[in-house]
Amino acid sequence: MNPQRKIVTASPENSETPLDNSAGWVTPNRLFFVRNHFEPPVATDAAAWTCTLDGLVARPAAWTFAELASLPQHTVFATVECAGNGRSFLRERAEGVQWGAGAIGNAEWSGVPLRTLLEPAGLAAGATEVVFEGADHGEEHGHAMNFSRSLPLAKALHPDTIIALRMNGEWLEPNHGAPMRLFVPGHYGVASVKWLRAMRVIDHAYPGFFQTTKYSVNRPGPGGKVRQPIGASAVKSAILQPPEGAQLGLGRHLVAGLAWAGEEKIAGVDVSSDGGRTWQAAQLKGIRQPYCWCQWETRWTVGAAGDYTLLARAHTETGQTQPLDYNPDNLGYIINLPIARNVSVAASRPAQVYFADAPPWNDFMEAYATENSRRPLDVELALTAGDGI
Structure with missing residues (x-):
C-alpha cells in the first residue's frame, strides 16, 4: 500500500491518485489509483498464469503469460476513472466507496489486441457478448463469487481493446491486475477486469452481479425504468488550481484543471466564479489524444473581496455537457456534475499569492506532445528477445 496515494479503505485497498500534486500528463504507476472489490488474489508466478477462452467458439483455447507476451503488442494511452469517483461529494450519501476526486489516472497501456485471440477461435454466428472473469474472489450479499463483467462483442473486437500486460512501459503491478488484465479504453x-483468468463467449445479456446489481443505472424503458450496465465514461472536468479553501488577494489568478470524456473528445471547458450564474471559456492546453484527459486554464480577475465558488463545466464535440445537478437514476455512479472549489479573497492579501504562469508540468506536457507528434501514439510492437519499447 503506497502512502503517496490517498487511502480511502485499507482492506481491500481503495486509494486515490493525488490529483492536486500531479506533475505530468501520464500518472506514474506508484500514484495511479487502486480499486479493489475483493482482496487481490495471492501472488502467483506469472509463468504459471493461464487465461482460457470457451463458450460459443469453435476452438476453445488457453494462453500462458509467456505466450501472450510473445504476440504482437498494441499500445494505447487512456484515462481511466472509477464509476463512483466523486461519490463523497453527493448531497445524499450513496452506498459504496466514498471516493473524493482522485479515483482517476492517465497511463500508457500495452498488450495483445483481444480480437487477435477471439477471431481465430471461430466466433459463433449468434455470439453477442464476452464475459471476463478475474481471479479475485469474495462475497457479496451472502453469495461467493469471482469478479466478472461482460462486454458487447463489438467493443470486445475493437482494435484498442486489449489484454494488458504493461502499464507505462512496466509489467503490471499486483494492485493493477498483474500479470494480465482486460483493458477497455x-x-x-x-470494465477492465483485473487478474484475468477466463473469457466466455455468450449469446445473451450477462446477468452477473457486477453487471446488473452493482455498476448499473436506471434508464427509461418501454414499461418504465430498466437497469442498464455502466459502459462508456461520461464527460467531466476537475479544477486543480487554486486549491480548495485558498485565500487569495485581489487581482489576476490562474484557474486550471483537467477534462475528459471517455470515447468522446473534449471541445471546450467553461469556468464560473459565481457558483454557475455566469461562465467564461477556458483555453485547452497540452496533449490532445483519444481517450485521454486534457488540460485547460483561464485567468480570473478579481476586483472585490469576498467568498467565491469556482466551477468548471466541460462539453464534447458531439454536444454532451456536464449536468449541473446529479441524476439520482445513476444510483451512486457517473458523478459528473461540476464539483465546487471554494476560495476567499481579501484586499489585504498580496495579489500574487496564487497567481503564476502555468505550473511546471505544462512545459513537460508541451514537450511531450511535440516529441510524440513525430510518431503515432498507438503502435503495434512485436516484442522479441533483445527488443523492447
Whole structure:
C-alpha cells in the first residue's frame, strides 16, 4: 500500500491518485489509483498464469503469460476513472466507496489486441457478448463469487481493446491486475477486469452481479425504468488550481484543471466564479489524444473581496455537457456534475499569492506532445528477445 496515494479503505485497498500534486500528463504507476472489490488474489508466478477462452467458439483455447507476451503488442494511452469517483461529494450519501476526486489516472497501456485471440477461435454466428472473469474472489450479499463483467462483442473486437500486460512501459503491478488484465479504453474502470483468468463467449445479456446489481443505472424503458450496465465514461472536468479553501488577494489568478470524456473528445471547458450564474471559456492546453484527459486554464480577475465558488463545466464535440445537478437514476455512479472549489479573497492579501504562469508540468506536457507528434501514439510492437519499447 503506497502512502503517496490517498487511502480511502485499507482492506481491500481503495486509494486515490493525488490529483492536486500531479506533475505530468501520464500518472506514474506508484500514484495511479487502486480499486479493489475483493482482496487481490495471492501472488502467483506469472509463468504459471493461464487465461482460457470457451463458450460459443469453435476452438476453445488457453494462453500462458509467456505466450501472450510473445504476440504482437498494441499500445494505447487512456484515462481511466472509477464509476463512483466523486461519490463523497453527493448531497445524499450513496452506498459504496466514498471516493473524493482522485479515483482517476492517465497511463500508457500495452498488450495483445483481444480480437487477435477471439477471431481465430471461430466466433459463433449468434455470439453477442464476452464475459471476463478475474481471479479475485469474495462475497457479496451472502453469495461467493469471482469478479466478472461482460462486454458487447463489438467493443470486445475493437482494435484498442486489449489484454494488458504493461502499464507505462512496466509489467503490471499486483494492485493493477498483474500479470494480465482486460483493458477497455473509454469505459469506466469496472470494465477492465483485473487478474484475468477466463473469457466466455455468450449469446445473451450477462446477468452477473457486477453487471446488473452493482455498476448499473436506471434508464427509461418501454414499461418504465430498466437497469442498464455502466459502459462508456461520461464527460467531466476537475479544477486543480487554486486549491480548495485558498485565500487569495485581489487581482489576476490562474484557474486550471483537467477534462475528459471517455470515447468522446473534449471541445471546450467553461469556468464560473459565481457558483454557475455566469461562465467564461477556458483555453485547452497540452496533449490532445483519444481517450485521454486534457488540460485547460483561464485567468480570473478579481476586483472585490469576498467568498467565491469556482466551477468548471466541460462539453464534447458531439454536444454532451456536464449536468449541473446529479441524476439520482445513476444510483451512486457517473458523478459528473461540476464539483465546487471554494476560495476567499481579501484586499489585504498580496495579489500574487496564487497567481503564476502555468505550473511546471505544462512545459513537460508541451514537450511531450511535440516529441510524440513525430510518431503515432498507438503502435503495434512485436516484442522479441533483445527488443523492447
